Amino acid sequence: MSSIFPDRLWQHTQNIPEQAAIHFLESGEDDLPISYQDLYLKASDFAQALRQGGIKPGEVVVLIINYRADLLYAFWGAILQGAIPSILPFLTEKLNPDRYLADLTSLIGVTRPSAIITYEDFRPIIKQAIQEGSSVRSVLYLEEIPRGENKLHPEYQGFDRAPDDIVLLQHSSGTTGLQKGVALSHQAVFNQIDALSEAIRLDLSRDVVVSWLPLYHDMGLIAGFILPILSGIPLVLMSPFDWVRAPHRLLQAVSDYQGTLSWLPNFAYNFCARKIRERHLEGTDLSSWRAVINCSEPVRWESHQAFYQKFSEYGLDKNALQTSYAMAENTFGVTQSDLDREPPIQCVDQDTFLEKGLIIPAKQDQPSLVMMSSGKTLSNTQIRVQDADGTLLPDNTIGEIALQSNCMLTEYFNREDATRESLQNGWFLTGDFGYLSEGEIYVTGRKKDLIIVGGKNIYPGDLEELLYEVPGVHPGRAVVFGLFNEKMGTEDVVVIAESDLENPQDRQDLADRIRAHITQNSPVSLRHVLVTGAGWIIKTSSGKTSRSANKERYLTEIGSP
């Protein structure tokens, strides 16, 4: 088996040239089938343009492109040229362009890309982001790239890459700014795909992946883009922008294309169950869907139940609802539930869980928690649960999850400090808490304060820094935390800010300014903003703001969502 991307793509253009690699679905447009031959030829336009722009193999190419077919071509074009593509989130209407520019400038400083591919409209932003002495030598504007001038041939520099060379960079989208870029080699991605394919028993003769996930995130990029294309199975792809406005399109696509596999973050189960109208489901047949894999947020049994109740009458198989634990640093999947049965559930005693970090069965008439398994480790990955000193913990004891595999990141790109911190004796420290029970991993939380909103990782400290930029909010007098919203199946972001304003209208105006500022400068919107008088926020004896104590107080006084 070849183990670099260009070889595999080329093989598909030879063996299955006419087969659709991707069916690209766009609201209001006809479905666009893209065959392997089309994909290769259109990617060749970008490979050629990069070559003419003097971009050499091993150099980073940043893609700032809307969720359209060009993004897919540009990605593979960079790979054919042997360059390292990195897809960045696109500037959305709500985001403050100044913030986007600041983030982009800092990313360029760390990642040191040689080229950027984007639209003409972005010229002013790009000009500002590229400062003197910048690494960027070439900016390719989509409107100027010659199209359709290349023949089908494998004469690109990407074919000379070695399996251990870096093939792509993934920038996890943080709260503010683009954080560490995870660098993955060709070999690591192939190892991940082999192990994941084994776990989900990928069937090359009938599997069809259906996805709406963003491509700058590991779940969308690996499971919802690279896995099907390299494996030679059809991918039905739509943008998150379209899906969030018409969630039924996912189910319709499964029905229309006999989709078999999808990956979704937990909130999407609730979102689909609550927001899809019956009239949009007429004639929908979900019986082909053999695995709908819950991943990238804490997995909730209740969300699976809601999803099943809503869609069972359309042929959804209960065993199709599955789970996985994954992260970009392991390319994607770490564990996968057994597709032959529903993921195991444990009903555990809440007090022992919270106070001692131990798992014991729920007691009658005592508060309990329902935990759903994220499955067993992939065959190429090992995990261990350890305490703060690195000592291995027994089963049913909560600790930090560490992992080792043959598909780990090469490094955090140009971030030796971060790489050193996370990789210890060949183990990657995930920062996630969880426990093992009968060979299955149950993920329970995060080491650092982290809010996961619809699959996006948000650090409350970053949002607090943003709050202090709002006139009328004072450092140390605001707090941010996450609150699980049962209805939504994900966390809500709560902001509490103390103010000297007395008038209710003035307080509402401040709350509005807070909402607007967070919305325009971060990937999230706020669902709860409380502007209070002085003295509300609880501090520790050392004067630090305690997020958990303030969350308790909020729940007691204001109530849960």
Added chain:
Amino acid sequence: MTNEIRSALAEFIAAEILNQPGRTINDEDKLISSGLIDSLSLVDIALFVEEQFDVIIDDTELNADTFDTLAELEAIIHSRQS
């Protein structure tokens, strides 16, 4: 009639989307381009309008170009009812 539509919309947005029942939303306040209504809540607006006013807002219309204020949304509802 017009005021009823706007106040029903305002009440729904304040209570269900912003979790601030009783807050005022002015007719000309920007709702979508300002990010006041986040993308995950857009479909709630369409569902509410369909249930309350029997008017269908297509998913391709859930953007600031089609409506960005209560007044603009009210105008769409009004034109489709008659």
